Amino acid sequence: MKKLLLKTAIFCFAALLLFLLILSQADGHTDPFYIRFTSPKQTHLMIGTSRAAQGLQPSVFDSILNIKAYNYAFTVAHSPYGETYLNSIKQKLKETTSNGLFIVTVDPWSISSKLEKPNDAEQFRELDLCVGKTPFVNHKPNFIYLIRNLSGEYYKIFLQPKSATFLHDNGWLEVSVSMDSLKTMARTNAKVEDYRKNLLPYYKYSSLRFDYLQQTIEFLNQHGKVYLVRMPIHPDIMAIENELMADFTSKMEELAPMTEGYFDMTASNNQYQYVDGNHLFKDSGKIVSRKIAEWIKSIR
Amino acid sequence: MLFNSIDFALFLPIVFLLYWYVVNNSLKAQNLLIVAASYVFYGWWDWRFLGLILFSTLVDFSVGKKLKTEDKPGRRKALLYTSIFVNLGFLGFFKYYNFFLDNFVSAFSFFGAEIQVNSLNIILPVGISFYTFQTLSYTIDVYKKKLEATEDFIAFSAFVSFFPQLVAGPIERATQLLPQFYSKRSFNYTKAVDGLRQILWGLFKKIVIADNCAVFANDFFNNSADYSGSTLALGALFFTFQIYGDFSGYSDIAIGTSRLFGFNLMQNFNFPYFSRDMAEFWRRWHISLSTWFRDYLYIPLGGSRGGTWMRVRNTFAIFIVSGFWHGANWTFIVWGTLNAVYFLPLLLTKRNRNHLDVVAKGRLLPSIKELFSILLTFALSVFAWIFFRAENMAHAFDYIAEICSSSLLTTPDFPARWKALMTIALIGIFIMIEWLGREGQYAIEKIGLKWRAHYRWTFYLSLALLVLLFSGSKQEFIYFQF
Numbered sequence: 001m002k003k004l005l006l007k008t009a010i011f012c013f014a015a016l017l018l019f020l021l022i023l024s025q026a027d028g029h030t031d032p033f034y035i036r037f038t039s040p041k042q043t044h045l046m047i048g049t050s051r052a053a054q055g056l057q058p059s060v061f062d063s064i065l066n067i068k069a070y071n072y073a074f075t076v077a078h079s080p081y082g083e084t085y086l087n088s089i090k091q092k093l094k095e096t097t098s099n100g101l102f103i104v105t106v107d108p109w110s111i112s113s114k115l116e117k118p119n120d121a122e123q124f125r126e127l128d129l130c131v132g133k134t135p136f137v138n139h140k141p142n143f144i145y146l147i148r149n150l151s152g153e154y155y156k157i158f159l160q161p162k163s164a165t166f167l168h169d170n171g172w173l174e175v176s177v178s179m180d181s182l183k184t185m186a187r188t189n190a191k192v193e194d195y196r197k198n199l200l201p202y203y204k205y206s207s208l209r210f211d212y213l214q215q216t217i218e219f220l221n222q223h224g225k226v227y228l229v230r231m232p233i234h235p236d237i238m239a240i241e242n243e244l245m246a247d248f249t250s251k252m253e254e255l256a257p258m259t260e261g262y263f264d265m266t267a268s269n270n271q272y273q274y275v276d277g278n279h280l281f282k283d284s285g286k287i288v289s290r291k292i293a294e295w296i297k298s299i300r
Numbered sequence: 301m302l303f304n305s306i307d308f309a310l311f312l313p314i315v316f317l318l319y320w321y322v323v324n325n326s327l328k329a330q331n332l333l334i335v336a337a338s339y340v341f342y343g344w345w346d347w348r349f350l351g352l353i354l355f356s357t358l359v360d361f362s363v364g365k366k367l368k369t370e371d372k373p374g375r376r377k378a379l380l381y382t383s384i385f386v387n388l389g390f391l392g393f394f395k396y397y398n399f400f401l402d403n404f405v406s407a408f409s410f411f412g413a414e415i416q417v418n419s420l421n422i423i424l425p426v427g428i429s430f431y432t433f434q435t436l437s438y439t440i441d442v443y444k445k446k447l448e449a450t451e452d453f454i455a456f457s458a459f460v461s462f463f464p465q466l467v468a469g470p471i472e473r474a475t476q477l478l479p480q481f482y483s484k485r486s487f488n489y490t491k492a493v494d495g496l497r498q499i500l501w502g503l504f505k506k507i508v509i510a511d512n513c514a515v516f517a518n519d520f521f522n523n524s525a526d527y528s529g530s531t532l533a534l535g536a537l538f539f540t541f542q543i544y545g546d547f548s549g550y551s552d553i554a555i556g557t558s559r560l561f562g563f564n565l566m567q568n569f570n571f572p573y574f575s576r577d578m579a580e581f582w583r584r585w586h587i588s589l590s591t592w593f594r595d596y597l598y599i600p601l602g603g604s605r606g607g608t609w610m611r612v613r614n615t616f617a618i619f620i621v622s623g624f625w626h627g628a629n630w631t632f633i634v635w636g637t638l639n640a641v642y643f644l645p646l647l648l649t650k651r652n653r654n655h656l657d658v659v660a661k662g663r664l665l666p667s668i669k670e671l672f673s674i675l676l677t678f679a680l681s682v683f684a685w686i687f688f689r690a691e692n693m694a695h696a697f698d699y700i701a702e703i704c705s706s707s708l709l710t711t712p713d714f715p716a717r718w719k720a721l722m723t724i725a726l727i728g729i730f731i732m733i734e735w736l737g738r739e740g741q742y743a744i745e746k747i748g749l750k751w752r753a754h755y756r757w758t759f760y761l762s763l764a765l766l767v768l769l770f771s772g773s774k775q776e777f778i779y780f781q782f
Contacts, residue, residue, distance in 0.1 A: 001320060001487050001489070003489060004489055004492050004493065007493075008496065011757070011760070011761070011764070014757075014761055015761055015764040015765060015768060016768075018761065018765050019765060019768040019769070022765075022769065151771065151773065152511070152770060152771065152773030153773075154768070154769040154770070154771075155722070155769045155770065159722065161718040
């Protein structure tokens with residue numbers, strides 16, 4: 001009996017050790033979020049949805065503003081403004097930060113809910129996604145994240161086809177897709193159709209999310225300066241957003257006095273390239289990042 | 301409690317240690333622990349189900365005791381019918397009530413009479429078809445005087461609720477399992493290691509093969525209107541391996557777990573996809589159910605005695621009942637009937653017992669003829685599984701129609717093709733291991749036994765690692781619903 005228990009224990013230990021060893025190899029190719037939960041606590045954060053995740057390149061901010069910026073934006077499903085995202089930001093921010101720089105990106109979707117009752121916080125879908133399911137956001141390797149979010153698909157850590165996305169150590173999600181005009185147009189048309197059919201009819205403004213956006217700004221103000229930014233988007237998506245929330249700009253102007261300023265970049269929507277209408281192509285992202293950094297530099 | 305869950309991974313060692321270290325000196329205490337553990341295991345789904353199993357245990361135990369002292373044939377028959385009525389009554393109510401009601405209403409509608417009835421929102425207790433048949437075997441065997449009725453209520457309760465095989469079999473015969481509760485088990489190292497090896501193989505089948513196949517099978521069957529014939533044909537193949545990996549994987553874990561506690565359960569799957577004809581397939585697939593129907597339905601109906609018509613009738617009877625046992629849906633009945641149709645030519649030409657041995661025994665590869673027979677039998681079973689998996693008959697026919705269309709000749713097109721290729725590669729490895737181990741009770745029973753320890757450990761660790769890397773998708777075992 002003792003022999004069996006000993007051998008079984010050794011076997012289980014060896015299997016678990018190998019398993020954890022494989023898990024610890026997870027990197028920016030594993031999924032579009034993991035790396036953000038593995039870096040240490042940060043001083044300067046960029047927050048928002050996937051537009052910010054793909055569009056804001058921390059290295060550009062580093063060189064212009066001489067800081068070490070970190071992109072802590074996810075997607076409209078994972079990180080709309082709310083208690084879940086605010087708690088995660090609190091975890092990610094170094095408590096002693098007093099002169100941080102925070103770029104808070106906003107769009108109508110990030111203060112809306114895809115719910116019949118848009119303020120029903122118990123039904124917010126981010127609760128069941130990685131931002132809500134990962135209590136520790138600064139561990140490397142982050143086994144809790146991997147076990148809760150990658151279950152059934154751990155093989156992806158070492159067995160992945162060539163992925164179009166790569167999550168950099170500074171949190172920037174690089175997307176490398178063909179920008180051939182026909183393919184880009186097809187992706188944009190599909191995205192516009194998706195937004196019009198599957199999002200616009202179901203999304204509603206959430207005063208609770210707006211309230212959490214305010215709370216997020218208030219919290220970040222305690223640790224440094226907050227800059228409110230609306231990222232550029234394809235004009236067709238812009239038209240849908242105007243239908244969703246015609247008074248979005250006035251809502252943001254209401255918040256602007258709490259921040260260092262509000263930079264609405266949608267006036268220059270036509271100047272940039274988008275991979276799918278919603279997300280900036282990386283070359284355009286670099287330009288947008290530089291413009292935001294220079295704007296910050298000018299008002300700092 | 302699922303075998304592939306953290307709950308069970310904690311539950312099993314606790315029960316194992318209590319069993320061999322705390323209550324190992326007393327047979328009664330060992331049996332009592334098994335009953336308690338089994339009730340915890342079963343109640344983990346829904347504690348309300350425990351009432352059913354307890355009631356079924358009480359009825360069959362009491363009927364058995366009465367049968368022991370009762371000599372009058374009429375009264376003995378009445379006692380037997382009481383047990384059958386109670387057990388099949390539960391099964392009928394929980395599993396078939398709404399099916400009969402719906403068909404009753406449809407039949408009246410067909411003749412122009414609209415009737416209003418309310419179907420009930422009935423929760424099907426997990427594994428009811430399995431333990432109902434197991435307890436019935438006890439009463440029937442006591443009635444037939446093949447088995448002496450037990451006086452030991454604890455042993456009988458442990459027999460009915462024995463947690464490794466409670467919810468998805470193997471459906472044990474009372475004559476085989478009940479006596480094992482009468483004698484104290486003593487720890488046997490070789491048997492326990494063998495049990496662990498079989499559990500590992502069962503987990504591999506379930507988590508690595510079945511759960512990966514399930515992703516595609518579920519997608520293709522649930523959205524069959526969106527896919528081409530070639531994709532749907534691939535979906536049927538994925539389901540074929542899903543159901544085998546899922547169900548035989550469960551049986552392996554059940555048998556392996558039982559061996560850890562000193563019990564021997566019957567083999568439930570004997571490499572059915574290497575069968576050379578459908579008769580052989582049915583001797584190798586879900587053996588505990590097939591033999592149950594053979595012993596308690598086919599033989600009482602007359603079996604192979606009598607004329608050709610009698611044999612055909614009895615064969616169709618067990619296949620149709622077997623189909624219906626799987627669920628209250630016409631698809632299962634058609635699946636059973638189709639298998640009877642496959643079986644019929646073999647029966648009529650008296651070739652249904654041609655292949656009783658292991659295919660290509662002692663050889664590495666099968667002959668061309670054997671390979672052809674295996675592939676043909678496999679193709680027939682894949683076709684039948686479409687009915688088994690379809691939501692209803694219209695869905696099954698639409699699915700088959702698309703497979704038979706010109707789109708069968710197109711390249712399968714669906715999301716996550718890369719993952720599908722990986723799954724096909726895993727299936728390839730799986731088939732290879734099963735082929736190499738086809739002369740054992742389960743594939744890895746003998747593989748590696750003569751290897752050096754570090755090679756053997758590497759092999760087992762590789763399997764365990766694959767299990768861990770694919771774990772967590774939380775796909776339920778298909779047969780829990782039956």
